Amino acid sequence: MSDPELRDYASIIDQADDYVEPEILPLPLDAWHRAQGARMVEFAGYEMPIQYEGIMAEHAWTRDSAGLFDVSHMGQLVFSGEGVAHALETVLPGDIAGLGEGKMRYSLLLAQDGGILDDLMATRLLDDQPLPFSAQDVEPEAYDPLHPSPTASGSFYVVVNGATKYDDISYLIEHLPDDVTINILEDQALLAVQGPKAVEAVARIVPGVDGLVFMTAGAFYWNDVPLWISRSGYTGEDGVEISLPAEHAVAFADALLALPEIKPMGLGARDSLRLEAGLPLYGHDLDPEITPVMADLGFALSKRRREAADFPGAERILTQREHGPATKRVGLIVEGRQPAREGAEVIDDTGATIGRLTSGGFAPTLGKPIAMAYVPLALAAPGTRIEIAQRGKVHTATVTAMPFIPHRYVRAGAK
Amino acid sequence: MSRYFTQDHEWVDVDGDVGTVGISEYAQSQLGDVVFVDVPETGKTLSKGDEAAVVESVKAASDVYSPVSGTVTEGNAALTDDSSLVNSDAETAGWFFKLTLSDPSELDSLMDEAAYAAFVEGL
Numbered sequence: 001m002s003d004p005e006l007r008d009y010a011s012i013i014d015q016a017d018d019y020v021e022p023e024i025l026p027l028p029l030d031a032w033h034r035a036q037g038a039r040m041v042e043f044a045g046y047e048m049p050i051q052y053e054g055i056m057a058e059h060a061w062t063r064d065s066a067g068l069f070d071v072s073h074m075g076q077l078v079f080s081g082e083g084v085a086h087a088l089e090t091v092l093p094g095d096i097a098g099l100g101e102g103k104m105r106y107s108l109l110l111a112q113d114g115g116i117l118d119d120l121m122a123t124r125l126l127d128d129q130p131l132p133f134s135a136q137d138v139e140p141e142a143y144d145p146l147h148p149s150p151t152a153s154g155s156f157y158v159v160v161n162g163a164t165k166y167d168d169i170s171y172l173i174e175h176l177p178d179d180v181t182i183n184i185l186e187d188q189a190l191l192a193v194q195g196p197k198a199v200e201a202v203a204r205i206v207p208g209v210d211g212l213v214f215m216t217a218g219a220f221y222w223n224d225v226p227l228w229i230s231r232s233g234y235t236g237e238d239g240v241e242i243s244l245p246a247e248h249a250v251a252f253a254d255a256l257l258a259l260p261e262i263k264p265m266g267l268g269a270r271d272s273l274r275l276e277a278g279l280p281l282y283g284h285d286l287d288p289e290i291t292p293v294m295a296d297l298g299f300a301l302s303k304r305r306r307e308a309a310d311f312p313g314a315e316r317i318l319t320q321r322e323h324g325p326a327t328k329r330v331g332l333i334v335e336g337r338q339p340a341r342e343g344a345e346v347i348d349d350t351g352a353t354i355g356r357l358t359s360g361g362f363a364p365t366l367g368k369p370i371a372m373a374y375v376p377l378a379l380a381a382p383g384t385r386i387e388i389a390q391r392g393k394v395h396t397a398t399v400t401a402m403p404f405i406p407h408r409y410v411r412a413g414a415k
Numbered sequence: 416m417s418r419y420f421t422q423d424h425e426w427v428d429v430d431g432d433v434g435t436v437g438i439s440e441y442a443q444s445q446l447g448d449v450v451f452v453d454v455p456e457t458g459k460t461l462s463k464g465d466e467a468a469v470v471e472s473v474k475a476a477s478d479v480y481s482p483v484s485g486t487v488t489e490g491n492a493a494l495t496d497d498s499s500l501v502n503s504d505a506e507t508a509g510w511f512f513k514l515t516l517s518d519p520s521e522l523d524s525l526m527d528e529a530a531y532a533a534f535v536e537g538l
Contacts (some may be wrong), residue, residue: 055473056448360451
């Protein structure tokens with residue numbers, strides 16, 4: 001039998017060329033995962049848990065109760081200094097200046113031609129309280145002693161993808177003015193607790209966390225340990241993401257696992273959950289050749305920014321928005337039981353390649369194979385039947401509105 | 416009946432000139448939850464090492480290689496309805512296909528149960 005992981009992770013390993021530090025690094029919870037019985041794989045330059053008891057069981061547990069995901073590989077950054085909101089708007093197409101304290105927004109780091117360099121979450125931190133982080137400066141010359149964070153002009157907490165974080169930082173140092181300080185929170189772990197019972201469970205050990213609503217964040221304490229908690233996530237379920245000092249990560253993870261609703265989850269379930277939720281994964285569904293309009297992420301282009309047309313690649317992106325992009329990201333439900341996976345080709349009736357699958361797998365909650373693909377605009381309407389060529393076989397699929405599974409976020413006013 | 420194993424974690428039970436092929440308990444544990452199996456069609460001629468079947472987990476697809484040369488006499492229809500048999504009963508009910516061996520001497524290059532157990536121990 002061929003090695004299942006070689007084919008599965010080849011595309012991820014391909015991205016590893018860009019890493020600043022090639023050696024495999026242990027994450028704060030590395031030994032903890034092994035002690036819990038995780039199977040570890042290399043991902044984004046780290047050893048990470050791929051699964052515990054099995055992807056199907058973990059996936060179902062997160063949908064029904066709550067799962068704990070270690071996402072400490074992701075990059076946690078704080079931006080501060082004079083004019084920081086405006087500076088961030090030179091590389092992001094969202095309304096960053098308009099974010100209130102503790103409010104967050106999904107955004108896209110754009111190359112000068114409008115291609116997507118990364119997707120990220122940006123949160124305006126609170127002005128009246130010290131950062132709950134022990135921060136480390138990027139480099140001495142980038143540090144502005146006149147503007148130690150936080151400043152009255154506000155500061156922003158940004159979470160970027162692990163596989164892209166070093167490239168992102170290089171790009172941001174190059175494109176942001178010297179007045180802006182970038183702190184890399186290298187000593188912070190990041191844990192996500194996701195699922196319908198996540199918030200009620202966490203609130204038993206972190207009182208008040210249930211006061212947050214979707215896409216808001218705040219500072220909390222657990223046994224005098226400062227936590228920065230966002231009500232957000234990447235599974236389509238309600239839940240929180242918790243940033244805390246790495247030296248307390250094991251004790252806090254133990255405390256979370258002591259809650260009966262919470263079980264540990266691997267990257268495998270994280271991937272199947274986000275796919276069902278219709279959420280694109282950077283390096284697969286998004287890359288520098290893709291614009292926000294092609295990716296069907298138009299909601300990340302805030303109205304004020306569209307009207308000002310003042311973000312990278314604005315002319316190209318707004319033209320695509322008006323006239324439609326040549327190709328667009330769509331969801332697919334694949335007929336039969338065999339999954340169609342990343343790299344499979346969308347073909348026309350002559351067999352010519354007209355599109356490509358960027359994610360695909362078996363959807364545990366739906367009980368059928370699903371995928372994301374880029375297809376010509378004429379084939380992007382829900383209900384359109386398309387053909388997929390994979391390893392010498394042709395599969396039929398139907399374009400489907402995403403998410404495949406309804407999101408269950410707890411929004412303001414819904415409580 | 417004798418059972419032989421390959422280094423790619425296939426097993427073959429041999430009874431006369433009929434072989435029954437599957438993947439090992441170790442292989443299914445590495446795969447995780449199996450969601451789809453594609454078995455070869457009856458009559459297909461296979462050489463030793465040919466890609467004979469496909470087994471798909473939630474996350475990944477793997478090829479199953481034929482441990483010996485021969486002609487397929489039956490694919491396991493039960494796996495079409497319930498591919499999880501590969502997880503729950505990899506070395507019995509979760510068999511993939513049966514074939515008529517064309518060159519039984521090929522079995523000499525395979526491992527017996529004890530040798531395979533030692534091989535897995537060393538991985």
